[in-house]
Amino acid sequence: MVKKIIHIDMDCFYAAIEMRDDKSLHNRPLAVGGDPSTRGVISAANYEARKFGVHSAISSARAKKLCPNLIIVHPNMKKYVEESRKIRAVFHEFTNLVEPLSLDEAYLDVTGSNHFKGSATLIASEIRKLIFDKTGLTASAGIAPNKFLAKVASDWKKPNGQFVITPDKVDNFIKKLPVQRILGVGKVTAEKMAKIGLKTCGNLQKLSINDLCSHFGSFGNHLYGICRGKDDRPVVTSKERKSLSIEKTFSHDLRDYEECKEQLPMLYKRFLKRFERKDIKEQDIKTLFVKVKFSDFKSTTVERGLIELNGKNFWALLEEGIKRRNLPIRLLGLGARLKTKDKKGNSKQLSLKL
């Protein structure tokens, strides 16, 4: 059966919430992120700011250079989570098959829905309307027969719009789709593709699965289906957590062991807090790992299994990581990889909340 998937993507979510709550921010370039003087990073930017090239993941200092009038607001995660809850509640009015990707994005499988006589297009507009009624925020939606196309489509009429790719339009649509639109095709892969004349999915279609694999490794298998608009990944309602970690970029590089060691209690405390909040039990831990990023932005990780969760063990791992390079340290992170359900036994069996 042909599926009906909706991808909902909130329009610059964090920034939109800040603008909603402070009218003085309207029509001004705004970003949510850390302080430029302390190596903060941008997590979201509104459309005014994006005109200057400000986007998420760039450093706040660089954003300020690109757009000197940029207003940078500190993130208020509690507020964003609260809004995200309201949005998810709207999704669940229509289907239980909701796969959240982040606070502001989700896939919905509305195949066989009874709402609006099963029209995914009407469901999507109703969802966007309800989101606006409940939060005052706008969302964009993509409606398509699979997750990949739905995600591409939600970007098509952004902001505050929606786009449908019906099954009969898939072939035409995909042929002209630039390769950069494929998740997993970043700058490097796109350049590599451009060199051999591959600019659109239509170009990719001309290659055999073997050719694709010889150029792009195992990713070729995925590309073969994707460039034909095929993607049979199901909408997964609960993703199994595979790891959990925290990290901190320091405002000044740490110069030696002592300085690193001073930071450990703070990091460990943050790790434990997160660990507890996610309701993970110690016996679910498979390995512990640490991440050390040096002043040249290169990072290293040290990982070990079968050790007890405590600060001493994390320090032993950190010590090992730190001594690998003789450089000042920019970032330290602590993490744990978790046992997957398969390893735990039965994935279908639910547990008592003991």
Add this chain to the structure above:
Amino acid sequence: MEFKIAREEFLKGLQKVQGIVDTKGVMPILSNILIKTQPSGIDIFATDLDIGIRGSYGAKIISKGSATVNGRKLHEIVRELPDEEIHLKSDKENNWINITCKKSTFKIACLPAEEYPAFPAYKEEKDLCIEINLLKEMLRKTNFSISTDETRYTLNGVLLESEGKDISMVGTDGHRLACIKKSNGFDKKDKVEIIIPKKAQAELLKILEAGDSDQGNGKKTINISVEKNHAAFKVDKMILVTRLIDGRFPNYRQVIPEDNNNNVVIDSELFLHALRRVAILADEKSRMVKFGVQKNLMTLVSDNSELGEAREEIDVEYKGNDITIGLNAKYVMDILNVINVEKIVFKLKDADSSCLITPTDNENYRCIVMPMRI
């Protein structure tokens, strides 16, 4: 050491310690049992260092002393001997023990009795007194749920709780839980709360069950004394001392569902047989059977992608909504095997919530099974 003992009496004593006699030979002395003479009989003692079992048996003592011999071999020998009096005698240096019975003689090696671990200390005064039949019932109705996953060690045993006249026992492995609550008749002032390890409860049950044939013990009781890390169970001339699981049993009361209002009344015998049949074709790993209920009808369905599928219908009393829930068939069968009532109530909420199984006439015995995603 020299004594004469009836074969039957000796065999009974040896059987009771077989479960804890070590067979792997990690510590050679733990493969042995200790026999010690008393004025009017012998004591047989064995330990695996976590559990110690000691029993007294009638024998004619000719000369006193003690010896340790291989527990498994001695048991095998006595089991095969004719039902006559057995004569046991150790040599002067205590290196060998001679066993004679009618025309059979055996000579088996001993280890020095002083090397055998001491019997764990326990206090004489009792903290709790329970009717044997009651304790047996409680153990049988909860022990199948005990977890074998050693990462949650507090679940590797049964919880025994007692306060006033109330006594309850709980076992759980995190996916299912069995909980039985009874009134004890023996009032008890202090609260007792212990976790009896899986192996110790199994040995205890064996001792209690072996007692069945001893005499018609309707109201016989067992005395329990509890210390910080140990508990001692005393019945007649037997004593079992075990190390307890150190830790807090999770708050099981919070997972007992209160709002499962879709009650299905089922004949337990019919249910068990139907389920056994359908479970044959359940997926080997998950053991899942789908339980569908609708007005006065329950449908059991299993399907195994490789082998085939099975379906069975059972008449039930039911008036609620249509629900289909996936459960591990073994979990449900374990309950039906011990529940021992004509009719049970299968209480459901929905496909994702726990299922509660109780007898129809009371809620003293409650079993909870978490569903599987269908």
